[in-house]
Amino acid sequence: MAAAGGALVAAGQTVASAFGMSAAPTAEESYARIAASAMLPVSETRTGDPTAPAVTSAIGGEQLSSTGSVSSLDPGAEVDVANLTKAARLDEKAAEEDEAKGAALAHGAPQAVVYDGTTYALPTRGQLTSGFGGRWGVTHYGIDLAAPIGTPIYALADGVVDKAGPASGFGMWVVLKHTDGTSSVYGHINRALVEAGQEVKAGDEIAEVGNRGQSTGPHLHLEVWEQDGSKTNPLPWLSERGINVTGPAKAEAESEAHSSSSSVDSSESSRS
Numbered sequence: 001m002a003a004a005g006g007a008l009v010a011a012g013q014t015v016a017s018a019f020g021m022s023a024a025p026t027a028e029e030s031y032a033r034i035a036a037s038a039m040l041p042v043s044e045t046r047t048g049d050p051t052a053p054a055v056t057s058a059i060g061g062e063q064l065s066s067t068g069s070v071s072s073l074d075p076g077a078e079v080d081v082a083n084l085t086k087a088a089r090l091d092e093k094a095a096e097e098d099e100a101k102g103a104a105l106a107h108g109a110p111q112a113v114v115y116d117g118t119t120y121a122l123p124t125r126g127q128l129t130s131g132f133g134g135r136w137g138v139t140h141y142g143i144d145l146a147a148p149i150g151t152p153i154y155a156l157a158d159g160v161v162d163k164a165g166p167a168s169g170f171g172m173w174v175v176l177k178h179t180d181g182t183s184s185v186y187g188h189i190n191r192a193l194v195e196a197g198q199e200v201k202a203g204d205e206i207a208e209v210g211n212r213g214q215s216t217g218p219h220l221h222l223e224v225w226e227q228d229g230s231k232t233n234p235l236p237w238l239s240e241r242g243i244n245v246t247g248p249a250k251a252e253a254e255s256e257a258h259s260s261s262s263s264v265d266s267s268e269s270s271r272s
């Protein structure tokens with residue numbers, strides 16, 4: 001302790017001599033002087049140049065242009081203003097995206113993202129039991145998400161209800177047409193909660209998981225149709241947009257059981 005105390009005194013003396021003090025003051029005196037100088041009112045430390053532009057409490061592009069003194073400012077300040085304005089716009093965009101995501105999650109959708117200005121929601125809480133692709137000579141044009149009957153199904157994105165009601169193979173389905181020209185298809189539903197022509201927002205509840213049609217267990221059969229009508233694999237399509245479908249794709253039992261409906265699915269799909 002004694003050694004540490006001596007070091008403190010020595011440091012105080014060094015600072016004191018830097019301030020031009022002649023006599024060697026105690027450490028306490030040195031600290032008191034330093035503290036006093038640090039507490040000088042800010043106004044007394046100014047140069048008092050009357051030609052300097054007035055400092056405003058908030059700097060914004062509008063304020064600066066209205067003063068007419070932009071040209072007198074350091075060019076660097078204009079860059080700062082540009083950056084501030086840009087940052088404000090980014091904040092605004094982030095706030096809008098947060099709001100859109102919040103709206104998409106408001107009805108219970110398990111996940112929502114904003115991708116390229118469009119809001120997307122994961123359509124249901126279910127386990128991925130079958131992927132997209134060929135099986136036993138038929139093509140499964142969507143993915144299967146197993147969930148109990150009555151589990152809510154949410155709109156993948158904003159759109160208009162193209163079809164809602166009975167469909168061969170799917171039993172009951174809802175088809176949404178989205179603003180970018182793609183469609184999302186929800187098959188084997190227990191019941192539709194929307195009608196054709198109705199506008200929906202991402203995350204709106206549009207149907208319930210069911211076991212209707214050529215289905216051997218309650219699940220959502222989800223398809224994504226491109227603008228030209230071709231059926232795309234929903235998994236990478238969703239993943240690219242930041243929506244992650246969880247659960248291992250079990251290839252055997254459910255897929256085999258589902259294969260009978262897949263052939264019907266494909267005939268159903270080829271009809272439209």
Ligand SMILES: [Zn+2]
Nearest residue numbers: 142143144221
């Ligand atoms: Zn399926």
